[in-house]
């Protein structure tokens with residue numbers, strides 16, 4: 001039984017948790033990062049060279065925190081910031097200043113070929129337009145060499161509500177999504193590109209009077225194999 005949410009509903013829940021409950025945003029980001037690091041370390045991926053792609057919003061903040069945690073575990077990780085770092089949100093800038101102290105390698109170009117695993121933390125539920133041309137090209141190149149990708153919250157380029165692709169989208173082996181399963185991960189191309197989707201609780205709270213607009217998704221047939 002999975003409650004599905006739209007991107008907007010997830011953002012409302014995020015904001016309620018931070019603004020009303022008073023949960024610090026950096027705590028949510030750290031818990032999101034730890035949730036992804038758990039999946040990275042679960043033994044299904046070659047961690048010889050992990051490449052984290054981080055964007056300029058909170059999805060990117062998750063990515064920078066993930067790079068820091070992997071580095072602290074002694075994993076060979078490099079961080080590529082995607083976008084104009086001057087336009088990055090404060091949450092990302094805080095993570096970038098913390099990671100400076102750890103000495104994590106920052107890679108400017110996409111060294112996809114050396115990477116054995118890509119962590120996609122470019123865009124999440126805040127995607128609100130088609131991706132910029134340059135990023136579309138990068139994503140198509142990454143999909144072409146078929147490196148395993150773990151998507152943070154939503155595969156970059158997938159609309160978390162409609163499941164449509166906004167110009168181009170990374171194909172994920174696994175998507176670690178926070179709080180609730182975004183409906184865009186279950187339908188149209190989004191359902192295919194998200195790969196195995198794991199929902200992880202990061203401590204978000206739902207207002208008592210919150211009205212979900214979507215039904216609770218019955219478990220898929222395979223999950224009901226006993227019937």
Ligand SMILES: NC(=O)C1=CN([C@@H]2O[C@H](COP(=O)(O)OP(=O)(O)OC[C@H]3O[C@@H](n4cnc5c(N)ncnc54)[C@H](OP(=O)(O)O)[C@@H]3O)[C@@H](O)[C@H]2O)[C@@H](O)CC1
Pocket residue numbers: 014015018025028029032055056057058059060062089122123124125126127128129130131132152153154166178202
């Ligand atoms: N909130 C929380 O507490 C928690 C959030 N969490 C994480 O935050 C993620 C949501 O973060 P987010 O809202 O910052 O949006 P995100 O997806 O990072 O996009 C970044 C910015 O990019 C921009 N942009 C959008 N589309 C664009 C395009 N096509 N081309 C170019 N630019 C584009 C747009 O900026 P704008 O254009 O609106 O100025 C947008 O703001 C969520 O998925 C989860 O991973 C977790 O840590 C748990 C706690």
Ligand SMILES: [K+]
Pocket residue numbers: 059120121122123124151152153154155156
């Ligand atoms: K992402």
